[in-house]
Amino acid sequence: MKIFLLRRALVLLPVMLLVSLFSFALIHMAPGDPAEILLTSPAGGADRAAVEDFRTKMGFDQPLPVQYLRWLGRAIQGDLGYSYMTGQPVCSAILASFESTLRLSLLSMVLSLLASIPLGIWSAMRPGSFPDHIGRWLALLGVSVPNFWLAYLLILMFAIHLKWFPVAGYGNGGDLMHMVLPAIALGAASASVTIRLMRSSMLDVLQQDYIIAARAKGLGGWQVALGHAMKNALIPVATISGLNFGYMLNGSVVVETIFAWPGIGGLVVSSIYQRDYPMIQGVTLFVALLFLSINLLVDLFYAVLNPGIRYERE
Amino acid sequence: MRENNSRRQMLLGFMILSAIALVAFFAGMIAPHEPNQTNLGERLSPPSWQYPFGNDNLGRCILSRIIFAARISLYIGVVVVSLSLLIGVALGSIAGYFGGLLDELIMRFVDAFLAFPSMFLALAVIGLMGPGLSNLILALVVVEWTGYARMVRGEVISLKGKEFLEAARSLGAKDSYILVRHVLPNVLAPVLVMSALGIGFTILAASGLSFLGLGVQPGIPEWGSMLDDGRLYLRVAPHLMIFPGLAITITVLAFNLLGEGLRDELNPRLGSSIHEDAA
C-alpha cells in the first residue's frame, strides 16, 4: 500500500512537469507577441516604446527556459499573472469561479445519483423487464444527447412554458432555484453511466454466496437487495462518481455558458473569446491539477477498499 | 437473450447510420432547397409543407441545412477518429510491445495529455490556433489519440505473454513484422468498438465547440452552429433548436448503439470460442 502510494506519486511528478510545460507553452505558442497583445487595446495599436518597456518588465526578453522557471516558481506560489481583460489576478478569478462550479457540480452529482441508483437497482432486480429496458434506453440517450441541446430543452419546458425555474443567471448568490436546470443538464451524462454501472455491479453482488445464503434464510428479494447487496454494489458506483465529478468539468464549459453561471467553464470560454491568454493558461493548469488530484483520490479510495489488489506495473 | 439484444442493437445502429450516410452522400438530390438560400419573407416560419422543419433566422430551409450538415459531422467524426487511431495505435502498440524506457516515456506523455479534461484541452488548442474546421479537427485529435494509445497498449501487453508471438519471434521475424502481422490483428476488435463510440463522441464534442462559435465557421451548415443560431429565438421559434439537436442525438445514438452492440457481440465470443470450441 505504501509502495503503491509512493509509486503513484513518482509517476505523477513527470506528468505534472509536462502539464506545466504545456500550460506554459500556451502563452508562447499564441500568435503574436505577448507584450504586444497585452498592450493592444481595441481602439488601436500599441506604442512601440511602451511594448519594449513592458517586455523587459515582464521578462519576455529572457530566454524561454528562464521564463519557464520564473513562471513555474510564481505559479507554485499561486501567482498566475493578471487577466489581460480585467487586470484581476488570474488565481483569485479562478478560485472564485471554481467555487460556483463546485456548488453546481455537487448538486448535479446528488441529483444524478438520486435518479440513477434506484433505476440501476430496479433494472438489476428484474433483468429484461420493462424498467430494465427504460434504464437501458435512458442510459443510451443520456450519453448521446448533446448537453447544450438538453439545456435548451429544459429551459424551453421548465423556464419558458411552465415558469418553474428562472431561464438563466446566478440569482441571489447562486440560489437553488437557479441551480436546478443547469445541474440536470450537467448531470445527465454521469447519471447514464451510473445507471448501467449500478445495474451490473448489483447483478454481480446478487450472484455471490452470502446473498444466496441470505435468500436461503427466507429473506425476500427486495429485502436482500436493499439490506445486504446494495452496500457492496455501491463501491464501484462511488469510484465512478469520483471520476464523473472530474468529467463534469467538461460539461460545465457549455452548460455554464448557456445558463450564464459564473463558473470555471464559462470563464474559459469567455477568456477564449477575449483572447485572454493568462486566464486561459491559468484555467488550463488549474483544471489539469484538479483532474490529477481527483484521479489520485479515486485511486486511493479504490486501493483502501480493495487491499487485496496487487499494484504490479501493469 | 442478451446476445440477441446486442445483435439487434448493433443492427439498429448500423441501419440508422447507413441511412444518415446515404442522406449525407446524396444531400444535393434529397434536400428540398439550397441550404444557404436566404428568404427573408420566410424568416423564422414554423414547419410547413414547403419547409418541413421550418425556416431559420435568415429564412433558410432548416431541413436542407440539417441534411447538408450531416456531411460535415460525419466527415469530422471519421477524420478525427482515423487520425487519432493512426497516432494512438502506433504509439500504444510500440509502448506495449517494446516496454521499458520507451513505454515509460510514451505513457507519461499520454498521462500528461489525459491530465487535462478533454473539453478544456480542446479549448486551449482552439484558443491558441483560432477557430475553423482544420483547427477543430486538430483540437479533437489532440484530445482523443491518448485514449486509443492507452487502450492499444493494454491490449498489446495482454497479448505479450501469448506463445504465438514467441513462435513468430523464433521464425526470426523482425519486430515490425510481428507487430503488424501478429499483434495488431489481435487488437482489432476492441479498436473497432472504441472507434465506433469515438466517432459518436467526436460528433458530440465538435458540435459543442461549433455551438460555442469555436468550431466550424459560419457559412458551412453545421448542427452545432445551427443550434447557436437558434438560441436567440428560443421563445418565438423553438423549431430552430429542436431539429438540429434531434439530428445530433440520433446520429450519436446510432454510433453508441453500434459500438456497444459490437462490444457485447465481440467480447464473449473472443473469450468463449477459444476455450469452448477447442475442447
Added chain:
Amino acid sequence: MSSANLIEVRGLSKVFVSGLLNRHEVRVLDDVSFDIRRGETLGLVGESGCGKSTLGRSLLRLIEPTSGSITFDGTDITRLGRGELRRMRHRMQMIFQDPESSLNPRMKIGDSVSEPLRLGLCGKMGRKEILERVYELMEVVGLNPEHYGRYPYQLSGGQNQRVVLARILAINPEFIVADEPTASLDVSVQAQILRLMMDLKSAYGLTMLFISHDLEVVRHMSDRIAVMKCGRIEQVYRNEASSSSAPSLHLG
C-alpha cells in the same frame, strides 16, 4: 569439424528481478550445464516451477539468460547481436504446451503453416509452390486439406498441435525444444501426437529437448534423461527403456 554435440550449455543462470522499489530476485536457473548430441532426444523432467520452461526458452534466447553460455552448432548464441540471432532463429524451434495459444487466433491454419515459407526461410518460393508444400506438410502431420481455411478455435487441441508440427516442419529446423507438448491434450490424443513426433524426428533427423513433468512420457521419448530440481540439473542418465526398445506406449 562439427562436434558430436549440437548444443553445449555452460553455467547458465537466470535471475528474475521484479519490483522497482522493493527489488525482489528469484534465481530460476542456477549454473546449469549439459550437452545435447546431434540426433539425440534429451528428456528433461522435474516438478512444475523447477525452471524447465525457463531453461527451454533460454536455449532459444526467447528469454535472455543472466549469465552462462549456450553453444549451438559451434556458435555461442548468447553473444549474438539482434540481427545475427534473428538469422539463426529458424534453426531452432519450440513446441509449446498449449497448441492453441501458440497459433495466432486471427490467422487461418494454412496461413500459419505457410508463414515460414512466405518469409523465405526455405528460399524463394512461388505462391503455387508454397501452397503445394503446405498441403503436403498438412498431410504429413495428418491434417485434411479442408483444415486449411479454418481458424485455431475451430480445431481440437490435438489438431492444433498437428498444425504446430506442420509449421515447424515447414521451417525445417535442426533443433526443437518441446515444452510439455501433450500436457494439455486428452490421453488418447497424447499418444497420437507423441507417436507423430517420434516419426517426424527420425524422418527429419531432428535433435530435441523434450520437457515434461511426466516421467513415463519422457522415458518413452528420450535417449537420455536430465532431472531438474530448484533450478539445477541434479543428474543426467542414459535411458535404458529408450524408444527403440519400447515399441508401444501405455497411455490408455
